[in-house]
Amino acid sequence: MRWNRRAFIGTGAAAAATLSAPMLRAQGRPRVVVVGGGAGGATAARYLAKDSDGAIDVTLVEPTRSYYTCFFSNLYIGGFRTLDSIAHSYATLASGYGINVVHDWATGIDRDARTVRLAGGVSLPYDRLVLSPGIDFVEGAVPGWDLSAQDVMPHAYKAGTQTALLKAQIEAMPEGGTYVMVAPPNPYRCPPGPYERISMVAHVLSQTNPSAKILIADPKPGFSKQALFEEGWGRHYSGMIERLGPDFGGGNVRVDPDSMEVDIDGELVKADVVNVIPAQKAGHICDTAGLTEGNWAPVDGHSMVSRLDPDIHILGDATAQGDMPKSGFSANSQAKVAAMAIRGALTGSRVFPAKYSNTCWSLIAPEDGVKVGAAYEPTEEKIASVSSFVSQTGEDAALRKATYEESLGWYEGITADMFG
């Protein structure tokens, strides 16, 4: 068993004498502030606290008290998970790992003074800062849509109330109604995500509303695991799903939230549900802190340190790092490299070469799971893919079922790795 804060505190008065030494050292403990409590930030905070044995003072800033994972939120839409089952609290990170969990918004960074400003007025000083803010949407990306329309035309691309709203809208569709997805251009969070969502919507509709239609307006010529999804849609949901790629005007879309109409290349579609997933960019704080080039925050793959500030590490969807997809798995993998590098810099612990990996599972229909993944290593220019695999079309039911069950095991594994 590793040194652990709970056990340490539990030793009580008998250990009072030995407490004085670490307390003295604690006054000079280096401070790491982590902004964002998702797959990148929660993992980084946990590994920093766990592996530094209390030598680093770790503060995690996250506005929500209940975190809903984006991964598996499609399975909630499909009826395979409850919303509660994808909700996680920060209680263990606080009580079991001694992390200061602050539920507030980080509104700005003073890079010269090395402080993070919180909406509540407090400024947090740091020696190293970890930013894992996820995504925001590019304004004006889908004409007619902005954030004020999200309660009518949900994006459901940040999990929680948005996901619940979309699910309720799907379940309330009239018989034979139409669901339209406006799919995002590359790069965006979770490459197979929109198409797994289509699969889950089709699964629900095929059970409850089989004459309903699903239309995808897609600005991309191709998409992740396309052959696998299209094979599965043909097998499970024949005739229900239509996708308009860019050659059919799928990239020329305007929406009207008042009339619930979608204009696809001049053709008006009256829809019952419109799921708008706009083009994306790094979480807003990266931009306000001057850490972006274009829409994303460039980082060095050897340690996930910002290419624009040596005291700031940036993780996950917000980064421009190279070949890794924007996924929870990637952010979790990057967090461990960053945590190791930060510990090395602040406490002199051993530093090893960075290794990264990613696997994205998707559910096409009940017990029909597929996956794609790759291993990565840093070069001077980027994080580069060194090997990869993808599920094959025509796999038998036993393998697909095993893949789905594997994804359930992975969910338990990664959420334990994030939240303790």
Added chain:
Amino acid sequence: MKRWCLALCLALAPPGAAPAEEEAERLGDAARGAEIFGQCSGCHEIGPGARHRIGPHLNEIFGRRAGALEAFPYSKGMNRAFADGLVWDYARLDAYLENPRALVSGTRMSFRGLKDAQDRHDVLAYLRDFTASPRDIPEAAPTALPREVDLPPEVLAIIGDADYGEYLASECLTCHRQDGSDAGIPSITRWPVEDFVVAMHAYKRKLRPHPVMQMMAGRLSDEEIAALAAYFEKLE
């Protein structure tokens, strides 16, 4: 019994296919294999009328998918091998006979393995006599070089750097549970070092079929595998 089967094999072999006897000779000495099979016959039957006993019967084993026989209660490990698509070809049977748990974690076949390569050749020649469909065996496969799961002693002797293992293990723990739970994904904690090392090399050499693990193990050096084994052996 063997002669009876051989006659049947010859009778069933499609015209032009090499007689089973010839293939078997190239594999090894089936007669010697029959003697060695005495170590297996406490659990496995083979030949006409063979039934499942402690282990499944072994008729038609070449080219059969692992864990595929009906009415045999396979272990979780063997069911996973079935789902992953493990097929009993020469190389995999050879690896399994050498160290069953290296190829299929959690198999109930509690057999320490045949360490001598010639013993395995001979036993496989004997088993081969009871597979009547040569079309299931890839051309040339029976005499192709079997992949060795045999690790040089110096690889097995590497003392793993557990600190490095702890860092490398963080990558494993995205999927495998630190608490040893094995729902959907196998547990990898508290394994004996040698089993861990041999299993990872079996993935690295693509003897084990799982694509994620082949990829993860494929980029690990001998030292890194030893480091992981050292770390996970101690993880509680």
